[in-house]
Amino acid sequence: MSQIVKGVIARSEGADVEVVDIVVPDPGPGEAVVKVEACGVCHTDLHYREGGINDEFPFLLGHEAAGVVEAVGEGVTEVQPGDFVILNWRAVCGQCRACAKGEPWYCFNTHNATQKMTLAEGDPMAGTELSPALGIGAFIEKTLVHAGQCTKVDREASAVAAGLLGCGVMAGFGAAVNTGGVTRGDSVAVIGCGGVGSAAIAGASLAGATKVIAIDVDERKLEGARRFGATHVVNSSGVDPVEAVQQLTDGVGADVVIDAVGRPETYRQAFYARDLAGTVVLVGVPTPDMEITLPLLDVFGRGGSLKSSWYGDCLPSRDFPMLIDLYRQGRFDLDAFVTETVELGDVEQAFDRMNAGEVLRSVVVLDQSQLTKEEPA
Known part of the structure; x- marks a missing residue:
């Protein structure tokens, strides 16, 4: 009925x-x-x-x-x-x-x-x-x-925290781990430190990245990014984020750069902030009117991968229980979101x-x- x-x-x-x-x-x-x-x-x-x-x-x-x-x-x-x-x-x-x-x-x-x-x-x-x-x-x-x-998933998890895996947290975590393939020793930059970007930072840190650079224009979000595992923060309202990432990576750029904003200007920053043959991951959602122009020679000459992340390229039956287990073990702080x-x-x-x-x-x-x-x- x-x-x-x-x-x-x-x-x-x-x-x-x-x-x-x-x-x-x-x-x-x-x-x-x-x-x-x-x-x-x-x-x-x-x-x-x-x-x-x-x-x-x-x-x-x-x-x-x-x-x-x-x-x-x-x-x-x-x-x-x-x-x-x-x-x-x-x-x-x-x-x-x-x-x-x-x-x-x-x-x-x-x-x-x-x-x-x-x-x-x-x-x-x-x-x-x-x-x-x-x-x-x-x-x-x-x-x-x-x-x-x-x-x-395990009933011991709080629904308040667990539900966040249904979209934003999974999208960010998966953008780093599933789409970006972040692994131990990598350098990672994340542009935009809202819920999705913060989850990408947490995912990169959990995957073993040794340098995780958080980029935003809001000092409150940058301070929060440290809690999720950022080793460095960059306020891009006052400095060029591409130059800042290069300076923090011995002049070469990050192995993986994640655009969690989804605007032409942030995507361009992500493209040029990565190392040669590095990976760019777009997980921020652009609006239908947005367009971007890049020199095709730069796309060719820099190599690597330009990827879009759909829902963190997740498989819910695989990823949700795994992340809940990490949460229950105290290794992934869902409550912090x-x-x-x-x-x-x-x-x-x-x-x-x-x-x-x-x-x-x-x-x-x-x-x-x-x-x-x-x-x-």
Whole structure:
């Protein structure tokens, strides 16, 4: 039987988000209903609200979430009711050309729920189907997803921290470790020290990089970057970041440079801050209007690799449990990414604080028992 729960929607482009009643159907074949315990406020959700992804309003926002499976549909074997899961937007199909080549982290045909959640009776748009952010929609008490979007992890982990692996932290960590291939002894520079960039710094440090250079224009973020493992910081509002990286790497540039901003100027900085035959990784998301011009001779003459990182090139079934294990061992500080916890009605204010650069992550807590666990410092 369908349920009516509270959730946060963006009704139209640029309008403030609203908490409304939403109808969640029973799971059909291959689907699961998940009781959401916590969900991070990611910049991608703001992109949806502003119409920067597409115009399929109204959107059910939120996607960086963890919770407990409540019910599953016919044929579901991956998870069962009671499992603690992190939601992911790469539910690999196992059949596309990427999966067939043994590269499921590039899956081109990821699964989403077939049924739609809708606005409940009494709403001016009652019955309207909602477009869930990244196929998830998790600023809601319970959400309907494809069962493959549920990755089971250790229940001992805090949902407040664990949910962040669902997008930003995994994107940054994976950009360094999976896409960039950072390994022991490498020098790494990360441009942009928000949530994604900080995760890239943490990943590079954990992978054994001996020099990790954090670059930003905000001293608060640079100070935070040291906590995640940065060995050097560069405030690019006052110095040329390319020159600074070269000076810190004996004049040659970094082995891996990660652009966690995604603008033409930062990508150019990343390109020229790397060593010959080094690697550039773009994980910051550009807007559709952005373009870049580079001398083709420089592209040829410098060699190496220019890569884009999709979701940190992660495989959720492999990477989420591994990172939760590292978190539980005290080797990967997920709690450090959580600046504040908020309620479902506070998402609009959380967007404001995110735009002002005041937070790494605000996390919406829907299960208050999660606040009895160890709070982030």
